[in-house]
Amino acid sequence: MSxxxxxxxxxxxxxxxxxxxxxxxxxxPETIHQSMHYSxxxxxxxxxxxxxxxxxxxxxxxxxxxxxxxVAVEFIHTYTLVHDDLPALDDDSLxxxxxxxxxxxxxxxxxxxxDALLTQAFIIMTQSALMESIPAANVLRAAxxxxxxxxxxxxxxxxxxxxxxxxxxxxxxxxxxxxxxKTGFFFKACIRSGAILGRAxxxxxxxxxxxxxxxxxxxxxxxxxxxxxxxxxxxxxDVGSDIDKHKATYPAxxxxxASKKQAEKLVxxxxxxxxxxxxxxxxxxxxxxFFIQRTF
Amino acid sequence: MSxxxxxxxxxxxxxxxxxxxxxxxxxxPETIHQSMHYSxxxxxxxxxxxxxxxxxxxxxxxxxxxxxxxVAVEFIHTYTLVHDDLPALDDDSLxxxxxxxxxxxxxxxxxxxxDALLTQAFIIMTQSALMESIPAANVLRAAxxxxxxxxxxxxxxxxxxxxxxxxxxxxxxxxxxxxxxKTGFFFKACIRSGAILGRAxxxxxxxxxxxxxxxxxxxxxxxxxxxxxxxxxxxxxDVGSDIDKHKATYPAxxxxxASKKQAEKLVxxxxxxxxxxxxxxxxxxxxxxFFIQRTF
Numbered sequence: 001m002s003x004x005x006x007x008x009x010x011x012x013x014x015x016x017x018x019x020x021x022x023x024x025x026x027x028x029p030e031t032i033h034q035s036m037h038y039s040x041x042x043x044x045x046x047x048x049x050x051x052x053x054x055x056x057x058x059x060x061x062x063x064x065x066x067x068x069x070x071v072a073v074e075f076i077h078t079y080t081l082v083h084d085d086l087p088a089l090d091d092d093s094l095x096x097x098x099x100x101x102x103x104x105x106x107x108x109x110x111x112x113x114x115d116a117l118l119t120q121a122f123i124i125m126t127q128s129a130l131m132e133s134i135p136a137a138n139v140l141r142a143a144x145x146x147x148x149x150x151x152x153x154x155x156x157x158x159x160x161x162x163x164x165x166x167x168x169x170x171x172x173x174x175x176x177x178x179x180x181x182k183t184g185f186f187f188k189a190c191i192r193s194g195a196i197l198g199r200a201x202x203x204x205x206x207x208x209x210x211x212x213x214x215x216x217x218x219x220x221x222x223x224x225x226x227x228x229x230x231x232x233x234x235x236x237x238d239v240g241s242d243i244d245k246h247k248a249t250y251p252a253x254x255x256x257x258a259s260k261k262q263a264e265k266l267v268x269x270x271x272x273x274x275x276x277x278x279x280x281x282x283x284x285x286x287x288x289x290f291f292i293q294r295t296f
Numbered sequence: 297m298s299x300x301x302x303x304x305x306x307x308x309x310x311x312x313x314x315x316x317x318x319x320x321x322x323x324x325p326e327t328i329h330q331s332m333h334y335s336x337x338x339x340x341x342x343x344x345x346x347x348x349x350x351x352x353x354x355x356x357x358x359x360x361x362x363x364x365x366x367v368a369v370e371f372i373h374t375y376t377l378v379h380d381d382l383p384a385l386d387d388d389s390l391x392x393x394x395x396x397x398x399x400x401x402x403x404x405x406x407x408x409x410x411d412a413l414l415t416q417a418f419i420i421m422t423q424s425a426l427m428e429s430i431p432a433a434n435v436l437r438a439a440x441x442x443x444x445x446x447x448x449x450x451x452x453x454x455x456x457x458x459x460x461x462x463x464x465x466x467x468x469x470x471x472x473x474x475x476x477x478k479t480g481f482f483f484k485a486c487i488r489s490g491a492i493l494g495r496a497x498x499x500x501x502x503x504x505x506x507x508x509x510x511x512x513x514x515x516x517x518x519x520x521x522x523x524x525x526x527x528x529x530x531x532x533x534d535v536g537s538d539i540d541k542h543k544a545t546y547p548a549x550x551x552x553x554a555s556k557k558q559a560e561k562l563v564x565x566x567x568x569x570x571x572x573x574x575x576x577x578x579x580x581x582x583x584x585x586f587f588i589q590r591t592f
Contacts, residue, residue: 022448027448027449028453029448029456033448083407088403115379115411122418140422152319152415160328
């Protein structure tokens with residue numbers, strides 16, 4: 001299967017089941033549920049849940065056993081988008097080609113929608129159905145991985161430094177901190193949690209962590225590049241917004257070409273860390289290559 | 297031990313350990329950690345964690361075994377306060393006698409602080425230390441109880457209806473919905489999760505749920521009453537703010553006396569549901585009585 005088909009297939013699977021994991025749009029109070037559906041089903045590549053499933057497959061598990069957990073991870077991703085877009089934060093008006101949540105539902109509901117999506121993710125991750133084929137201790141450990149990645153020592157910490165760095169000259173260390181914490185940790189945690197749910201051995205888990213760290217940073221560097229050279233239609237969001245906001249980016253600090261090379265190097269090193277894995281890790285390897293070839 | 301001493305003792309225990317469950321104020325990025333500490337350590341009665349521990353004790357467990365989980369519940373409570381106080385929501389300036397989080401740290405950090413507190417709660421609830429004396433399946437189930445209570449079908453749902461009802465005439469059903477969902481569900485989940493972690497039998501759990509539903513609603517009715525007759529100094533927040541905001545309250549709908557009677561009746565019924573419990577449930581019974589006698 002080509003990587004395009006693999007990703008398309010994974011996206012289709014997630015899109016199909018996503019709505020089954022939250023109350024219907026008609027559930028009272030309707031506003032919050034309509035708002036959750038709006039942001040969840042606004043599209044997206046579903047890369048994080050696909051990585052959860054691909055990591056489970058790489059260690060020999062059936063991706064269907066980790067599907068609820070994969071869905072939960074997409075809920076969490078969506079929560080970060082809804083809150084990041086708020087007027088008090090990035091103040092974005094377009095996301096995945098549609099008006100951002102607060103533009104449609106107002107600021108109060110957007111705050112609560114983010115909260116509800118994050119909470120719903122934990123409802124899903126801790127639900128007993130998930131334990132049918134996976135030991136409860138593994139489920140707890142995987143949920144802990146995701147939580148730690150998303151906390152003040154992870155994604156939120158990265159977002160804080162990102163906000164505080166706007167319009168300022170920042171050094172390479174701070175830029176790397178923002179990228180690793182804001183984006184890299186979450187990708188790595190998706191891969192680690194999928195592997196933990198798939199009962200990875202500790203050596204496998206260490207290699208997958210290495211892989212995750214590398215491709216997570218590569219993804220964000222490419223994101224920075226696409227903000228300059230990308231196509232607004234394909235990306236579904238405004239191009240040039242980092243420059244407008246004087247955001248710290250790799251191309252701004254190192255130039256376009258050096259940034260591309262850095263991303264390619266990271267992906268190569270990431271793939272190299274999977275040398276002891278058989279062909280069941282091919283999807284992970286291909287996803288890593290897609291991370292630097294993507295145009296959206 | 298008098299109930300005042302029991303509550304004082306529980307509060308002291310929680311206050312003492314709370315800061316051990318999050319990164320220090322100096323941890324990078326400092327702003328978010330200072331902000332988390334600010335809101336967490338701003339005081340509060342710590343009733344929810346005390347209920348988690350009291351419920352575990354009522355079914356024969358040692359409260360120390362559920363302490364991390366109890367702490368997590370206070371993190372969640374604090375997150376709801378930080379987000380509820382935001383300008384886009386209740387727009388409150390005073391909380392527990394101090395300026396609200398966004399007044400001190402700004403709106404962006406306040407949004408992220410609420411997110412980080414909620415996430416930290418899940419880090420704590422899923423940490424392996426908690427499993428040493430409690431089966432992982434029970435930990436998962438307790439975390440699921442709390443998550444469900446806090447989601448769009450629980451506390452957040454109640455908050456949505458509360459916001460949408462401001463300045464409107466509302467019927468008794470809507471008022472009860474707001475109170476049960478916004479406040480009652482969380483109290484009930486604290487009691488249920490404590491009991492689950494303490495390995496309650498299903499009959500015990502059913503009785504404790506009954507108890508929790510009753511005292512949760514009673515607590516909120518008394519909150520409404522105190523907003524009218526309470527002492528600002530003791531409460532640590534503005535009095536009369538519900539009236540100023542044209543919020544739906546029990547006294548507004550039924551009058552002060554009838555509201556008091558309703559709260560008393562709920563507490564009596566709640567206590568009656570604990571008839572099969574021995575003296576180890578006395579703290580729960582006394583907390584229920586405190587809920588209607590309190591002046592803060």
